[in-house]
Amino acid sequence: MATICDSCRQHLKDFMEMIARAAEDLLDKIKEFFKKIQCCSCLKRKRTESDHLYKPVLRQHEKEAAQEFLQHIEEASENKVIDMESLKALQTLAASENPSLQQSAALYYLHISEQLKSELPEEYLEPYHNLLQSNDLDVQRKASLSLVNLLVEGNVNKEKVVQIGLLEPILELLGSGDATVQCNSCAGIATLATSALNREAIASEGGINPLLVLSKSYDPRVQQNAVGAILNLSRSEKIQLFLCKEGALPVLILHLQSPDSEVQYYSCAALSNIASDPRHHQSMLQIGDGILLKMLLSLMSSSVEKVCCQACYCLRNLSLNEDIQADIVTMNCLAQLHELLKFSSENVNEAALTLLGTLSENHSNMDAIVSENILNTLGKLLFVHKTNPGISFLASTIIHKLATSETQQAITDSRCAVALLQALGCFTVESGSSLHVTACMAELTKYETIRTQIIQELDVNKIAHLLMLTNQYENNDLSFQAACIIYRLGVDERFTLLLRPHTKEVVDYILHFLKHQEIRFQHLGLLTLRNLSKDSYFIAVFDETELTVQLRRVCQQTAETQELLQAVLSHSKEHQKHKR
Structure with a gap:
């Protein structure tokens, strides 16, 4: 029999030690593998026929809790079901290994969630930890x-649900193999x-990727709730970055x-x-060679x-980028917008006007x-919806942007100005629409x-309303714009007669403007006086009022200002001369 030399014996020994280390490493990796997946809800034990062979022993305190709980529920009036006795029993039942007892607790919560009219005490949320992590599918569902x-009806505080640690088990249920549980957990995340405050917690706990997976579910309920949850998460600028990174686009x-x-x-x-964040525009348009714009334009025709x-x-937000805006206009968007403006739905009209407003900001789109x-x-829309503040606000803003010497005939033909005049008296002076309509008219x-x-088109009532707007001393911009209308119309003798x-x-508002601290108001008051002074009637009226006194004061102030300016300018010249 051949003997092994010392060298070979050492090699063999090294080999055996290497095998031992490898086996040990493999064992550690196997343990780590099972440790990672054992908490996944998809591997939790499901009920099968063999499960019926095993029934957890019902402990004495669980029996007593169940009996007391049922008796208490039967005897208690509706407003006393939520009390400390119920809570203690629920905690016991929810923590039990017996699925029947857990189901009793889950059924109780389902009952109060449909009946409760007030807020659920915070301590009642604690048993949910055990119920949501139950091995029993019915318990998870209920x-x-x-x-x-409870979340949808506002019976529990959304932030508190996350703070006490219920977000983790809810997210775990996203991985359930049961569509009902998936549907409910997606709805829970959507509501949270x-x-x-909750959005960042959901993202940091890894909630985005499971939602994206479930958004592709074949179950329409699961898909709806998953996409709804993604929508609510997208309201945060920070989470938008997470969504783009995770492949949501x-x-x-x-x-x-x-x-x-x-x-x-x-x-x-x-x-x-x-x-809404321009940083994402390029990424959005790179997908499918810019298919997003085509799809959105198609959805504009949705029933x-x-x-x-x-x-x-969505197109409005994208059109904040001028390059994208040019593409949108090229793709026949204006014709589609025109059709939407003819719809009987005010919501559709407002949406179309919002996009049109952004497009009209670019002078190159005017023609x-x-x-x-x-x-x-637009003129017809204003006549029909003159009392709608949203439509009047948006339409007047667009007309204001389009108003130029080249477009004045088109505006006249469309009777947009007449429509705005009709709308002018339909809003309170505090309304933002009132200011925008008045500014557009000016x-x-x-x-x-x-x-x-x-x-x-003017009549006594419309002129009275214009003059009333000039006296809105608490709203300087509105007052000034209304006065601008009167001043500019005042160049026409027919208006002076009206x-x-x-x-x-008229005298009151001009006097107020002349006394105003802002120079622009004083200037506008003087311009209006100049126009109206062409009428002999108003010349006589002005001579008999405090206006003449105030005009002298303004002249004196102006003269003093001129003297001060001359003095400052002369000192400046002297200084420059000495510097040379």
Whole structure:
């Protein structure tokens, strides 16, 4: 028999030690593997026929808790079901290994979630830890549904649910193999994400990726709730970055083609939120060679009103980028917008006006907008919806931007100025729409053809309203814009005649302007005086009022100002001379 030399013996020994170390490392890796996956809900024991062979021993304190709980529920009136006795029993039942007892606790929560009218005490949330992590599928279903009901109805504080650690088990349930549990857990995350404080917690706990996976679910309920949760998360600028990093953009863009209008709406709204940050525009348009714009333009024709509106809002956010805006206009967007402005739905009208407003800010789009004959439709829209503050606000802003000497004839033909005049008296002076309509009117009165048309439409009531606006001393901008209209219309003798019945109001507002601390008001008062002084009637009126006294004061102030200016200028010249 051959013997092994010392060298070979050492090699063999080293080899055996290496095998031992490798086996030990492998064992550690196997242990680590099972440690990582043992908490996953998909590996939790499901109920099968063999489970019926094993029944956990019902401990004495659990029996007593169950009996006392049932008796208490039967005897208690509706407003006394929530008390310390119920809570102690619930804690015991929820912590039990017996599925029947856990189901009793879950059923109780489901019952109160449908009946409760007030806030659930915070301590009642504690048993949810055990119920949501139960191995029993029915318990998971009932517990997750009841928690969603309580969240939706506002019976529990959303931030508190996260603070006490319930977010983790809810997120774990996203990985359940049961569609009902997935649906409920997605709905729970969606509701929690309505709170700004919770959004970062959901993202940092790894909630985004499971939601994106479930957004592709074949179950329509799960898909809706998952995309709804993503929408609520997208309301945060910081989470938008997470969403883009996790690959949400292609998923959301794909869902724009979904046959489910809710999924379309949620996806479009989420994309609109992301598009509000210009940093994401390039990433959004790189997907599918710019297919996003085509899909959004297609959704503008959707028969579902909220989908159509949301497509307009998303395009508006994207059109803040001038390059993208040019592409949108090139893709026949204006023709589609024109059709939406003719809809009977005010919501659709407002959405279309929002996008049109952004497009009209770019001077290079003006010819295209005017040639599309949109101004005519704007005029009709204002006549029909003159009491709608949103439509009046947006339409007047657009007309203001489009008003130039080149477009004044188109504005006159569209009767937009007349429509604005009608809308002027429909809003309170505190309304933002009142200021915008008045400012637009002031801009339009720069042009002779529009002034002529406005004067033809004026009556006693409209002039009285204009004069009332000049006296809004708490709202300087509104007062100034109304006075601008009167000053510019005052170049026409016909308007001066219409002002005669309102002599006192005219004198009062001019006097107030001349006394105003701001130079622009004093200047406007003097300009108005100059125009009206061409009329002999007003010359006589002004001579008999305090206006003449105030005019002398203004002249004196002006003379003193001129002297001061001359003195300052002379000192400045002397200083310059000495420097040389």
